[in-house]
Amino acid sequence: MASSISNEVTHDFSILGLRVYKDGRVDRFKGTDIVPSSTNPETGVQSKDVVINPETGLSARLYIPRIPNPHRKLPLLVYFHGGGFCIETAFSPTYHNYINSLVAEANIVVVSVDYRRAPEHPLPTAYDDSWAAVKWVASHSTANGGEVWLKEYVDFDRVFFAGDSAGGNIAHNMAIRVGSDGLDGVKIVGMVLIHPYFGGKDPIGSEGDGAATDKFWLFVYPSSSGSDDPLFNPVVDPKFSSVVCDKVLVCVAEKDFLKDRGWYYKEELGRSGWEGVVEIMEVAGEDHVFHLIKPTCENAVALLKRVACFLNEDKA
Template sequence: MDSATAAIVLDFPLFLRLYSDGRVERFSGTDVVPTSTNPVTGVRSKDIVIDTNTDLSARLFVPKITNPNQKLPLVIYFHGGGFCIETAVSPQYHNYADSLAAEANAVVLSVNYRRAPEHPLPIAYNDSWAAIQWVASHSTNGGPEVWLKDYVDFNRIFFAGDSAGANIAHNMGIRVGSEGLNRVRIVGIVLFHPYFGGKEPIGGEIGNVKGKSFSDKLWMFAYPSSSGSDDPMMNPAMDPGLSGLGCEKVLVCVAERDFLRDRGWYYKEELGKSGWGGVVEIMEAVGEDHVFHLLNPTCDNAVAMLKRVVAFINEDKA
């Protein structure tokens, strides 16, 4: 079929459009920022290939090193975009990882997992787990990446992500709890505006039929073999293994005007009463919408949230 005459099969405004010939048109997250040394922060970045068979890659950020003998925490970051758009090298994700590395004095590994619909879930989950295992392989001075071997304290690893990336971060924590991860310690997980759902609407979802429909539809688009919005990967409250989350603490960040706000609060409550032995905290940004900190990183609420995340990463520092 001529691509010029292909019919639109599915249309997600501001996200992407799928055509009958299989072509995917993405409306966001297509720009690429090159690696560099930031002259202001001193943060260095480079792209690395984790698996040549799947083209799994990541962008690695290292802060300005003032003490070469000091080992730093590592944040493994999973970008958002509904599992469909954006990449680790998109401007907003490159810039945020740079800022996080500088402010937290931490190494940041931003994972470039494969995206739906060309690579439907659970591929992004499996890619993310492969990246985590690849990181862990460096803990005994193995593995090929010198920045990880030289700078990372493998007893101070964190997962973080926004929106769909927060969903991935949580599910990676569940996988650590169920499968284990040798030779490394996952201290905490930071969830920015997590993309969770459920069959029954809660809170603000009840009066927002359009928003709820979009959320449910996007999930099934990204994960067509899923059981639906109550799949434990989407609705952690339905996961009998929630109490086994494989970290010691969680910080949930929500925004007052975000459609997903109530899901973040619900997650916090369900995790807290699940029997999990860790500490879960929540921070709400008043007057803000979804991923505002990526779109306006210098606003007061974004600065305050970054400071809270930095404290979360460094509060257990020896």
């Protein structure tokens, strides 16, 4: 009897790579591999891992480009990985390789945040961990922070947030949090949202009836108010126009079912009274997070270069 109960599936998101059983056991079918930090022999990019909060296990992987000059401070990107808040880590080959390429192309410093994941740690844990990481980063703008790479190489007047899918959702909500709570010593210049995971009670465009999206949101955030929770549907947030940066780049893919939601975000942000500049890049013929699945394809290389350019442009 115990064996049959333990094998009873309560949530099956196999398409994402996740299955949850009645006894609480969680199977992840992808995103579980880990690669060590290193110095990449081709790009010269160095990486290392840091523990931000030993009590919660919150950690991050830091990256610096080849032989940075401590007298020439670099932009800093705080990156939040995707995976539906459930799979992948900052240490997986997918994200390690992508961030390595981005650091080499853009000549920036990156803090890739490894937040705790649902369902073992349902939302808002990922938001709380990400905010703790953002505050930890900001502590290095003064004498308080102890991470040498951040103190020596970062220009804290050129800080960016970015993420893909669920990580894009987190990046937006961190920008809102900075706008409402403040963040001393740091200037958030811009934000990059790649195929961001947003939704809403009223489906738009290619979302169909939105039932699957709503079901998954409530799975990762059982105590949420629903699909119009401002954390999930940012345009209903009274604080939407307080996104704390000068410029935003939204990246969408033609075949991604989240494409229309990304366009909607872009258009509504532009109409919200926010005083920055919002741009959008749509890639034809591609699906959700294609740039991570086939990073060397022509479209993925073009997307990488566009993001790198955005991170190095003069602020709007």
